[in-house]
Amino acid sequence: MAKVNVPRPAEMPFLDHLEELRWRVLWSLLAVIVCSIGGYLLVQHMRVMQLLIEPIQPFLNGGKLKYLSPTDPFFLTLKLALATGLVLASPIVIYQIWSFLAPALMPSERRVIVPSLYLGVVLFIVGVVMAYELVLPMTLRFTMNFQTDFLEQNIVVGPYMSMVMRLLLGFGIVFELPVVILILSAMGLVTPQFLASKRRHAIVGITALASVLTPGDVITVTVMMMLPLILLYELSIFLSRLVVRRRENLAAAPAD
Structure with a gap:
């Protein structure tokens, strides 16, 4: 049987590529700036900081997180606004990247990559929710009860928020493995x-x-991180088989 030869799209001149890339980058930066302004409003009015501080509240004995400089709360709010803006702008940035790369891909590749982008959004949200609801509380229970006979807690908001953001984003990014x-x-x-x-x-x-991302009890937190990642790796093998099988079927199909 004859193989189907799908021609690649016509190549664009190099200078036109640079011009298109410049506009894609500008639109992406504009989206990040606008979404960061929206992120600032969300942080101020939607209790984003309070939501991230809530997991550690039971360990503060009715107290509050400390800060060391008069400007710390302001700059911490700006950092949260920027992080929120990046998350809000990510669909626009991904669309700009996709629009730039899509003309160079074959139709069969585009049919696989487009659904995988939606899958990536779902997996990222699942990873962040799992980190916030399960891993972060277990990590705090282990670390906040460690060496308490010799040490007194004095939690500063800046390092705590950095730890929380690393944990949430780490889980979200790791869950992108199948994509x-x-x-x-x-x-x-x-x-x-x-x-x-x-x-x-x-x-x-x-x-x-898992040991790096979850500084907690090996039996609980680390294993909880390992099991989803192993399942995601097996899911990746399954999806890869589907893609390869589809490509082989297209290559073996008779020409019209």
């Missing part, structure tokens, strides 16, 4: 056979990553 594997498989850069052969190496890496 990355799906896109790499669609582009032919990885195969399910390669992923399956590296399963043991992946488990070792997942264990190390």
